[in-house]
Amino acid sequence: xxxxxxxxxxxxxxxxxxxxxxxxxxxxxxxxxxxxxxxxxxxxxxxxxxxxxxxxxxxxxxxxxxxxxxxxxxxx
Numbered sequence: 001x002x003x004x005x006x007x008x009x010x011x012x013x014x015x016x017x018x019x020x021x022x023x024x025x026x027x028x029x030x031x032x033x034x035x036x037x038x039x040x041x042x043x044x045x046x047x048x049x050x051x052x053x054x055x056x057x058x059x060x061x062x063x064x065x066x067x068x069x070x071x072x073x074x075x076x
Contacts, residue, residue, distance in 0.1 A: 001046075001055065003039050013074065016042045024051075031069035038071055 001024075005014045008028075012035050016025040024046065027038040043059035 001051075001053065003042070005035055005039075012038075014038050014042065016046065026074040027071065028074050029067065029069060029071045031067075034067045034069055034071055037065065037067045041071075 001016065001018055003014055003016050005012060007013070011028045011030060012032060013026060013028045014035060015023050016039075018024055025042045027042055029035065029038050040059045040062060043056045047053075047056035047060045
């Protein structure tokens with residue numbers, strides 16, 4: 001599992017991939033400071049849905065802050 005962050009127009013998009021390269025989740029944000037938040041949020045949801053790994057478990061316990069700007073879920 002890995003995350004790739006790209007900039008599309010004026011927004012930052014983060015995609016969560018599995019080992020096969022298939023997209024599991026995608027979120028976007030306006031502010032660069034929110035990239036960490038959306039990455040942790042995607043990992044947190046993977047953990048809640050049963051994809052439990054040390055990485056997702058740790059991200060779930062670390063999500064204590066709120067986002068600064070606009071954040072939205074992108075349909076995959």
